Amino acid sequence: MIAAARCIVRRDLLLALRRPSDVGTALLFFVIVASLFPLGIGAEPNLLRAVAPGVIWVAALLSSMLSLSRLFAADHADGTLEQMLLGAAPLGVIVAAKVLAHWLVAGLPLVAIAPLIALQYDLAPALYGTLALSLLLGTPVLSLIGAIGAALTLGLRGGGVLLALLVLPLYVPVLIMGAGSVDMAAAGLSPQGQLQLLAALLVVAAAFAPWAIAAALRISTE
């Protein structure tokens, strides 16, 4: 079972590395969106410092969502998905591995780039740690929940936008807790509560999402 998981993760990472443009585009999107906000709301330093956590989080959320429709589509197109469904390894393990690979490629880099965006917004350096930690805990949840949407909308017309509509309301608690933790730290209070809630969301999502994703995949491919 672990061997199957490791195999899937390695395979997906290799596939992603062979098409670095896909990965790079999503990250570039993250940077561009974050750069758009000051152009829209003005470059007043106090204002930017105040909105930084929320803006960075929303940009991360949207960027992570962009690459979701590709999660199962490629495998579905060339028949690999059917093999996975028929194979011996439990489907829950397979999808968990795929989501892990997706997060490593689409979510983890956001954690690394976020401090640069925070620099653009003149966020206090003391808050970088909280920001990074909140993204580290939150982006896997986004990948897990998003994968449910990707599995449900597999092969549908209007897929990408429909995926967004389905998944964004479910993202709200993660967004609130993630951005909220940095806001709390900025106000001088402890972000522990929000970070612990994020961790709890991660545990719950990791436990239950694979079931939902597997069920959705079976429904979508029958």
Place this chain on the structure above:
Amino acid sequence: MSTAIKWFWFASPQTFFPLAGTIARACWIGAALLAVAGLYVGFFVAPTDAQQGEAYRIIFIHVPAAWMSMFLYVVMACWAAIGLAFNTRLSSMMASAIAPTGALFTFVALWTGALWGRPTWGAYWVWDARLTSELILLFLYLGFMALQAAIDDPRRADRAGAVLAIVGVVNVPIIYYSVQWWNTLHQGASVSLTRAPSMASTMLTGMLLMALAFWLYGIAASLVRVRCIIRERE
């Protein structure tokens, strides 16, 4: 309640069809009567509010609609889950039938909430915790309807919608509490658009009557819609 045979007798769309019609007719009438009673109590028995004047009378629609929007989502998710678990067509049809009515009540709750907020809090939209949760609930309803509309195969639509509804219903408490917390963080003491605990009993009576009226209306509309779905599919 009933024997196993009777239970599955009505699980068939064909046999449920006439029963649905009868129940729906009774519910339309019941809803109308309760609405008349509720509005009478609301406008002619309940006194004027000391702080909000006559503007508070919106409560007789806003709160019942909000209750119904949340209640119907849970009911919809239950029907969808039963349809997924037992592979019964009618259960899934009920879920699909309830969704538009639930979405409608959510919209009404949002609209009346906005019109209540303007004279009371000064703005049409104040990002109150309950209104924001209602907005997200509307998105959940619309997402469910959009997903089912995008899938041509009825069985796949039923089952995909069911997964989405179950994921949604599990998330609703999480969303509600996180929005509650978010509201206190950004607005200081939480001020809700619902009344303070001490409400004149006549106001409560009016609200309950209207809530029952909306409930029966919801049942009637859903049953009529499920009859349409049965006709369309079978």
Place this chain on the structure above:
Amino acid sequence: MNWGGWSEFWAMGGYGFYVWGSYAVTAVCLATEVFLLRRRTREAKA
């Protein structure tokens, strides 16, 4: 009875726009739903 007359009733203490705006839109929504349901029933029967 709360009201001194019909004009007071419609005015709703100055909040008539908000109160009746709410009730009117609700009534329109419910009526629209019923209308759409009846139309769907007619088309399904055909």
